[in-house]
Amino acid sequence: MSSDSSKLDLGDLEGYMETLVRDWHVPGVGVSIVRNDEVVITQGYGHRDVVNARPFTSSTLFPIASNTKLFTAVAAGLLVERGLLSFDEPIRNAVPSLRFYDQSLDAAVTLRDMLGHKTGVPRYDMIWYESDYSTKDLFDRIRFMKPIVPLRSRLIYNNMMYEAVGHIIELISGKPWQQFIRDEILVPLGMHRTLFTYGDAKADEQGDYALPFSEGRNSNEFWQPPAPKDDGCSPAGSIVSSLEDIARWSIVLMNDGLIDGKQAIPESVLKATLAPGLPWPTEMSDVFGFKTDLNGIYGMGRMTAAFRGHLLTSHGGTLRAFHSQVSYLPEEKIGVSVFVIGDHCAPLSNAIGFDIYSRALGLKETDWTARLLDFRRKAKATMRKARERAVPRAVPNTQPSHDLADYAGSYEHPAYGTFDISTDGTQLQFGFRQVKLPLNHFHYDRFDTADDETNGAWSVSFLTSMLGDIDRAAIWLDQAEAVFARRPTRPDADVLARLVGTYETPLGRKVGVKLSRDGDISLFHPGEPADVLKPFKGLQFRSSDFPDITFEFALDEDGRAKALRHWNAHVELEWPRIDDSIPADALEDGGLVKS
Incomplete structure (x- = not known):
């Protein structure tokens, strides 16, 4: 799809893109360019399915990964606009069930901190990556994530905070995250080819969706990495969209929420996402040895930076073999979005936009793509040689300590x-x-x-x-x-029931073993609090009070407990079972409830 591209002098864009596809060995790439409130071009190059030579089109569904985040930030902003949330009050004021690692974070973390990666908590990506956890499950795990720097002192990118915000949107609105996004953003914007999972894309009636391909790490041959999960919506990164829909999204962003003559999103919500937060790390620029853009500052779900003297707002998205960049120049109202298939050509998601902006602005071109291609080739060769030279550093002549x-x-x-x-x-x-x-x-x-x-x-x-x-x-x-x-192996309930009774110590003291309503085996001496025994393996249990003590029940021929042995590093004792009842005084003094 395209309109009057003469409004922008882009030179020989077709030739430029064909050269990139050839030189970078790109499976497939798509470009969307918008200006003001019009679409200049939405065009695919190469293939969405390189094995079957199926073309990349303007309607090809593509996983946009972390470009999902701005949708989540805008959705949260809509709830702020309605007075149901606040960007700058402690988020637990509105959502008491949210728990952070400690009380200081509970009392201070705001929605803006979560959406701006300012909590001081590291990524913990392996909690959510390829997991079957729901957004609520991930929300509940925030409390285990330990910060490594003080709150608001450093930007640390964190997908888990966006997962938690997705659940907060559901708690506050009463709608699941994906339904809220659909009802409040996608439908009003007319984004009909934007879905929530890769499985949704595969079920598309047109069958027009991108497949993951990339070069092998030791060759130039394409291979097919595992595709994203078919199910599971992720407020941090599961949306799939098309170039045509991303063009509409870019028009809305550039025009402060206006599209087709109507205010689809409040201007205040979009401006809030651009408010400057913390500086974006520049490690990759240091590795490259040159800088493409300067002084990146993250807002909420997107960032701003200076590109050759012009303000640029952008956000990237990365999944295995899928890379996207959605960006625009706010003053000039020119937007470029790029979808790239292939990890080996991931830098193109940024570089193509830089080259197009340079052309559109009439600036002297800097060959970003040539610089990055040279870096990529050197890095691939270096890593291949490193793997070839790798020698195991194991301590020789050692054996496992156990079978x-x-x-x-x-x-x-x-x-x-x-x-x-x-x-x-x-x-x-x-x-x-x-x-x-x-x-x-x-x-x-x-x-x-x-x-x-x-x-x-x-x-x-x-x-x-x-x-x-x-x-x-x-x-x-x-x-x-x-x-x-x-994880312990817990005996069946009928086996546990056979362990209940009274056991006698070598000094003649009676010790009771009881099964609680929760299915826990408890051990108690008269007049003392109960010690809940933790299952370990088989009929072995560990003391809650003294973890270095192991208890093991011995069974007779009928499968009933005949003795209780316990030991630590220094002593081992056996208590014979003398009765299958439990002394009443022990129950009263031990504080256990009779079953």
Whole structure:
């Protein structure tokens, strides 16, 4: 789709794009250009499906990843406009169920902090990435995310805060995030080819959606990485859209909410998202050795910067093999959005816009694409040589401390959820969400996967308790070590019921074992508070009060408990079971409720 492109002198845009597709070996790329309230061009180049040579079109559905964030920020702004939320009051005033890592954050964090990446909390991306968690599940996990810098002291990009805001929108509006976005933004704007998941795109009647392709890391051949999840809406990054719809979105943004002669979004809401927050990090400019834009400042869901003396507002989006950039020049009212398939050509999502803006403004061209292509080729060659030279640094001649079967089980982290370790008797297998890879012994109790092109390399270090059991495992996630506790194997309820009774210590003291309404085994001495025993494995339990003490029930031929053994590093005792009833005085003094 295009209109009168003579309003902008873009030179030989077709030739320029064809050259990029050839030189960068691009599977497919799409460009949308708007000026004032008109569409200049929406055009695809290359293929949305490179294997079957299906063309990239102006209506091709494409995952825009983090360009979803501005939709979420605008949705939250609509609730602010209606007096239901505030950008600058503590968010817990409106949403008491939201909990942060500590009370100081609870008392201070605002909606603007969450949308502006100002909470001081690191990314914790592996909580939500490829998980089955709902927005509420992710909202509930905010409390486990520990800050690493003081509030509002440094911008740290954080997808999880947008997931939480998505749930806040539902709590306040009474509508799920996606329904609120559809009703309040997409329908009024006439964005009919904007959907909420990759699965929605695959179900599209036209069948016009982009497929992920990228160059192999050791070759120039295309391969197909895993596609985004089919289900699960993400307020941080799941929207799929088309060049035609993104053109309408850009027109609305550039014109303060006006489109087709009507005020579709309040001007105040859009201006709020542009209010300057914290500086955008410049690490990549330092790596490149040159700067494309200067003094980036993040607002809420987008940022502003200076591009060759002109104000630029933009935001990028990145998923595996899908890269997008939505930007415009507010003073000149020229907007360029770019969709790119392929990780190896991801820099084009920025560079194409820079080149088009330079042409449209009549500036002397700087060949951004040539500079970035040279950088990309050198980086790929360097990394290939580094992998070839890589030598395992394992401590030689070491063995695992346990049999392989002892490592098998599920391990749980309060924020990240669980991963599983299984074994076929000769090798361990690692399973974490979509990642399923064999583990090979590295040294001591560390096991590694191979460096898989799809999922990378993973290392698992198993840890032991004071009693020598494998009870934890550490993995490097989100640039930090995350320790997962081994999930206990809990006996069935009928087995637990056979453990209830009175046991006698070697000194003749009566000790009661009771099953609570919640299914917990509790141990108590008369006159003392109950000690809830935590399941460990089989009929072994750990004391809540003394974690270095293990209790194990022994059963008779009929499957009923005949004794309770307990031990720590220094002593082991056995208490015979003398009765299947529980002393009444122990129940009263121990504070347990009779079942």
